[in-house]
Amino acid sequence: MALLQVDHMTHFFGGLRAVHDYNLSLEAGQIRGLIGPNGAGKTTVFNLLTGIHTPTEGHIHLDGQEITGKPPHRIASLGLARTFQNLCLWRHMTVLEHVKMARYSRISYGLIGAFFGTPKRHREEAAIEAKAHTLLQLVGIDHLADQVVVNLPYGAQRRVELARALAIEPKVLFLDEPTAGMNPEELVQMMEIIRRVHAEFDLAIYLIEHRLKMVMELCEVIQTLVFGEVVAEGPPEEIQTNPVVIEAYLGKEGVESSC
Amino acid sequence: MTFFLQNLVNALQWGSFYALIALGYSMVYGILMLFNFAHGDIFMVGAYIGFGVATGLTALAAMGMLALPNWVILVLTILISMFLTSFVGILVERLGYRPLRDAPRASAAITGLMIGIILETGNLALLGARRVSFPSLIDSVTYNFGGVYVTNKKIMIVAVSLALMAALHQFVSRTKWGMAMRAMAFDYVVVPLMGVPLNTIAALTFAIGSALAAAAGILFGVAYPVLDPYMGIVFGWKAFVAAILGGRGSIMGATLAGFLLGFIEIFVAMIFPSTLRDLIAYSIILLILVFRPHGFFGEAYSARLRL
Numbered sequence: 001m002a003l004l005q006v007d008h009m010t011h012f013f014g015g016l017r018a019v020h021d022y023n024l025s026l027e028a029g030q031i032r033g034l035i036g037p038n039g040a041g042k043t044t045v046f047n048l049l050t051g052i053h054t055p056t057e058g059h060i061h062l063d064g065q066e067i068t069g070k071p072p073h074r075i076a077s078l079g080l081a082r083t084f085q086n087l088c089l090w091r092h093m094t095v096l097e098h099v100k101m102a103r104y105s106r107i108s109y110g111l112i113g114a115f116f117g118t119p120k121r122h123r124e125e126a127a128i129e130a131k132a133h134t135l136l137q138l139v140g141i142d143h144l145a146d147q148v149v150v151n152l153p154y155g156a157q158r159r160v161e162l163a164r165a166l167a168i169e170p171k172v173l174f175l176d177e178p179t180a181g182m183n184p185e186e187l188v189q190m191m192e193i194i195r196r197v198h199a200e201f202d203l204a205i206y207l208i209e210h211r212l213k214m215v216m217e218l219c220e221v222i223q224t225l226v227f228g229e230v231v232a233e234g235p236p237e238e239i240q241t242n243p244v245v246i247e248a249y250l251g252k253e254g255v256e257s258s259c
Numbered sequence: 260m261t262f263f264l265q266n267l268v269n270a271l272q273w274g275s276f277y278a279l280i281a282l283g284y285s286m287v288y289g290i291l292m293l294f295n296f297a298h299g300d301i302f303m304v305g306a307y308i309g310f311g312v313a314t315g316l317t318a319l320a321a322m323g324m325l326a327l328p329n330w331v332i333l334v335l336t337i338l339i340s341m342f343l344t345s346f347v348g349i350l351v352e353r354l355g356y357r358p359l360r361d362a363p364r365a366s367a368a369i370t371g372l373m374i375g376i377i378l379e380t381g382n383l384a385l386l387g388a389r390r391v392s393f394p395s396l397i398d399s400v401t402y403n404f405g406g407v408y409v410t411n412k413k414i415m416i417v418a419v420s421l422a423l424m425a426a427l428h429q430f431v432s433r434t435k436w437g438m439a440m441r442a443m444a445f446d447y448v449v450v451p452l453m454g455v456p457l458n459t460i461a462a463l464t465f466a467i468g469s470a471l472a473a474a475a476g477i478l479f480g481v482a483y484p485v486l487d488p489y490m491g492i493v494f495g496w497k498a499f500v501a502a503i504l505g506g507r508g509s510i511m512g513a514t515l516a517g518f519l520l521g522f523i524e525i526f527v528a529m530i531f532p533s534t535l536r537d538l539i540a541y542s543i544i545l546l547i548l549v550f551r552p553h554g555f556f557g558e559a560y561s562a563r564l565r566l
Contacts, residue, residue, distance in 0.1 A: 073451040073453075073454050076451065077454045081452070082452060084449070088448065089446065090444075090449075092445065093442060097438065100438065104455045111430075111434065115429060115430075164453065168453060
């Protein structure tokens with residue numbers, strides 16, 4: 001069984017079938033891409049796998065353990081982290097606090113430690129901060145650690161999300177359009193960071209992306225989702241020339257060349 | 260001047276009650292985006308639990324089974340009652356609000372009102388319509404500071420309130436649960452995805468809010484020792500106003516607004532006939548909200564869930 005194994009997952013929102021018979025085998029260390037036109041159900045797939053919604057049918061296994069229907073915080077603790085298409089940050093908290101928050105389940109000091117500053121608290125806090133700074137360095141925003149996120153430029157906010165996701169020490173990382181709204185320069189930097197993160201932690205990464213250049217360069221396997229159904233799956237070169245994909249996703253006119 | 264200072268002292272005491280209750284309102288609103296309209300009645304329940312605990316402890320002391328000075332009994336009463344009342348809050352969250360987490364907010368508001376009525380009438384059924392008087396645990400001593408009369412009770416009430424607010428502030432800024440609460444106030448949906456159990460934090464928020472309301476109830480009982488099952492209604496609404504005035508989820512805001520409400524009420528009553536007190540006081544609040552619709556420390560936000 002793969003690290004993240006999804007079998008015959010189907011989901012209905014009321015009468016609307018959002019995802020139909022979805023299957024996935026994400027191996028350890030693999031980078032996969034999920035593409036598809038707007039409204040195809042890509043983010044819904046992420047929401048189902050991370051436990052925000054429970055699928056109507058089907059099974060999800062993470063590292064051999066069934067996670068279907070488990071609450072999101074359990075799934076996260078088992079090693080599945082994600083970022084969001086529209087940034088979901090805590091506006092008036094600092095960058096460092098974002099990363100600390102993701103260490104929640106590893107903080108063991110309680111009330112007494114918090115109020116009286118016991119040695120245990122100092123030890124744990126020091127360890128957490130060291131860990132946080134390492135991650136922030138990795139994504140290149142360590143100098144912003146004490147800034148409140150609302151004041152940061154967009155590209156930096158995206159990196160905060162990434163650092164926060166990494167702080168739960170995931171085995172699998174979901175990235176939901178990590179370069180949405182970025183300029184070409186930021187895009188190149190983000191790709192570099194994703195490569196670095198992948199190499200550093202030997203993560204399995206599952207990527208939703210609209211910029212084909214990025215998916216084609218990063219991913220080993222790409223799935224194409226149209227109206228909640230996978231219409232094509234394969235390596236980038238195959239997807240690029242697959243007539244079904246070209247018709248459904250890229251339009252009949254030809255390959256999009258803008259980025 | 261002494262007249263002004265005298266009223267200032269009274270306002271501080273009055274504001275303490277509002278602020279303690281407003282904190283619970285504001286925290287729940289900030290974190291779960293719902294108004295717990297039963298909160299005023301939890302203040303009442305807290306006062307009654309305090310009454311029960313204090314009566315029990317004094318009875319034990321009278322029988323010679325508990326050789327403790329009265330002020331220790333008062334401290335114990337506050338702590339034990341806060342602890343017990345926090346479970347009332349947890350129960351309200353678990354039975355009343357958790358099943359409605361994804362329901363329209365109006366359903367939660369109505370549920371709050373109904374829980375309030377259940378608590379009031381439940382108390383009525385349990386203890387009858389007779390008012391009860393809170394045991395007088397400490398003898399009133401009046402100090403004269405240059406013409407300003409301050410009782411030891413007033414000092415105690417303000418001091419205990421400020422200490423609890425400081426403790427809450429420490430809790431929210433130093434513990435992992437407090438950090439999760441702050442995060443949830445900004446974005447509710449992501450927090451569990453960072454491994455934080457949402458239900459634990461929600462229950463804890465209700466527990467803390469209810470414990471603070473219980474403290475307010477007992478302090479109120481110390482100052483005005485007559486309790487009745489409907490005492491929470493007006494206090495609840497006014498604390499609700501203070502929570503809104505302070506800004507969504509802002510601890511500092513709820514505290515300041517609670518005290519401000521106390522000041523405005525007392526000083527309006529100082530100048531105008533006291534029958535006009537609430538009319539004028541809440542017209543002033545309304546005016547403030549016209550200029551600061553999000554309260555002192557609130558910010559414009561959208562209630563949509565983003566994923």
